[in-house]
Amino acid sequence: MAAKRRGKREGITGVRPGTPVTRVRMTGAERRQQLLDVARALFAEKGFEGASVEEIAHRANVSKPVVYEHFGGKEGIYAVVVDRETQLLLDRMVSTLHGGHPRAMLEQAAVALLSYVEDSHDGFRILVRDSPVASSTGTFSTLLNDIASQVEHILGQQFAARGYDEKLAALYAQSLVGMVALTGQWWLDARKPKRDEVAAHLVNLAWNGLSNLEHKPKLRLG
Numbered sequence: 409m410a411a412k413r414r415g416k417r418e419g420i421t422g423v424r425p426g427t428p429v430t431r432v433r434m435t436g437a438e439r440r441q442q443l444l445d446v447a448r449a450l451f452a453e454k455g456f457e458g459a460s461v462e463e464i465a466h467r468a469n470v471s472k473p474v475v476y477e478h479f480g481g482k483e484g485i486y487a488v489v490v491d492r493e494t495q496l497l498l499d500r501m502v503s504t505l506h507g508g509h510p511r512a513m514l515e516q517a518a519v520a521l522l523s524y525v526e527d528s529h530d531g532f533r534i535l536v537r538d539s540p541v542a543s544s545t546g547t548f549s550t551l552l553n554d555i556a557s558q559v560e561h562i563l564g565q566q567f568a569a570r571g572y573d574e575k576l577a578a579l580y581a582q583s584l585v586g587m588v589a590l591t592g593q594w595w596l597d598a599r600k601p602k603r604d605e606v607a608a609h610l611v612n613l614a615w616n617g618l619s620n621l622e623h624k625p626k627l628r629l630g
Contacts, residue, residue, distance in 0.1 A: 443468055450463060460482065515629050
């Protein structure tokens with residue numbers, strides 16, 4: 409019985425999501441990361457307006473001053489969470505765009521964004537909840553513009569090599585990135601069909617157009 413009580417006291421047994429964890433001694437860096445993890449989950453669940461420093465502190469089993477000490481308040485910790493998610497998604501998107509055939513590039517971009525949605529759904533929910541894809545301002549819109557700039561550079565090279573007007577690269581880049589991002593926001597909750605099937609249909613629409621859709625599109629990656 410003593411061991412069982414000690415286990416519960418030390419947080420060895422499982423706890424339900426959202427309940428405060430057992431307070432343990434942490435380094436400053438460990439405490440900061442714990443607060444970020446707790447805040448990330450809370451912002452994904454309730455949004456910025458619905459979350460509070462009180463609940464962040466409660467779920468982390470610390471006092472409110474600890475949160476203020478590390479981040480200065482809710483705005484500070486939210487900014488760090490958003491910056492991290494923004495950089496994670498941007499790095500993932502840009503690292504996959506290797507150029508080559510334009511269809512391959514589109515497949516790479518679609519799979520990269522949908523993989524982020526699949527692997528980091530809390531992070532994506534935070535990005536689109538308070539800064540929707542369709543908005544012309546806000547963090548996520550700025551992120552999409554950054555990604556579109558990378559796509560535009562690659563498309564421009566492809567357009568020039570094939571005799572198309574390079575000035576149209578920006579238009580096509582915005583269209584392609586916006587289409588993938590909006591679909592990713594829908595798929596965040598739908599989760600059907602599977603990721604690669606969604607990506608294949610996106611590429612099918614972008615590459616073939618409505619008048620030349622393939623009946624059963626498949627990715628050609630690899």
